[in-house]
Structures are given as C-alpha cells and as structure tokens.
Amino acid sequence: ELPKLAEDDPQAAALKYVHQTPDEAKHCANCALIQGNDGDEWRPCALFPGKVVNANGWCSAYAPKP
Ligand code: SF4
Incomplete structure (x- = not known):
C-alpha cells in the first residue's frame, strides 16, 4: 500500500x-x-506519484472528470 500524501509535503x-x-x-x-x-478512501493521483490522496480531498489542480 502506498503512503498517504501529507498536507505539509512540499509538493502538496x-x-x-x-x-x-x-x-x-x-x-x-x-x-x-x-x-x-x-470507493477506496485513499487513491493514487497522477500528480503525486508514489502517494495516495484522500477521496474527499482537493488541490488547486482539480479538474472535473469529463
Ligand atoms: Fe489529485 Fe485531483 Fe485530488 Fe488534486 S484534486 S489531489 S489533482 S485527484
């Protein structure tokens, strides 16, 4: 299982x-x-390789699914 992205991670x-x-x-x-x-609570994101983000999270690169 991948580590969770921390909010204080510099890239995050x-x-x-x-x-x-x-x-x-x-x-x-x-x-x-x-x-x-x-349905998974923590999922990989294309912007943060090697980490998982919260399904209910958000970042400024948010783009709606087409
Ligand atoms: Fe990744 Fe989108 Fe979540 Fe930002 S809002 S962390 S780009 S899934």
Whole structure:
C-alpha cells in the first residue's frame, strides 16, 4: 500500500492539497486526475506519484472528470 500524501509535503503544499475539500462539489474522487478504484478512501493521483490522496480531498489542480 502506498503512503498517504501529507498536507505539509512540499509538493502538496504548493498545490494547497487538503484531505478534506472545502467544496463538496469538487473533490478528488470526481477529479480527472484520480486513479485507482472507485470507493477506496485513499487513491493514487497522477500528480503525486508514489502517494495516495484522500477521496474527499482537493488541490488547486482539480479538474472535473469529463
Ligand atoms: Fe485530488 Fe488534486 Fe489529485 Fe485531483 S489533482 S485527484 S484534486 S489531489
């Protein structure tokens, strides 16, 4: 299992990543860059190789799934 991305990780902080989105309409599980399996609480993200992000998280690179 991959390690969880920390909010104070420099790359995460640069993109203002948080484990809990400030806007429920925009969160990692419905972002175009999320990877892994629907329903998992922690999932890989194309922007943070080798780490997993919270499905309910958010960062400034958020892009809605097409
Ligand atoms: Fe979440 Fe940002 Fe990755 Fe999208 S790009 S899945 S908002 S961490």
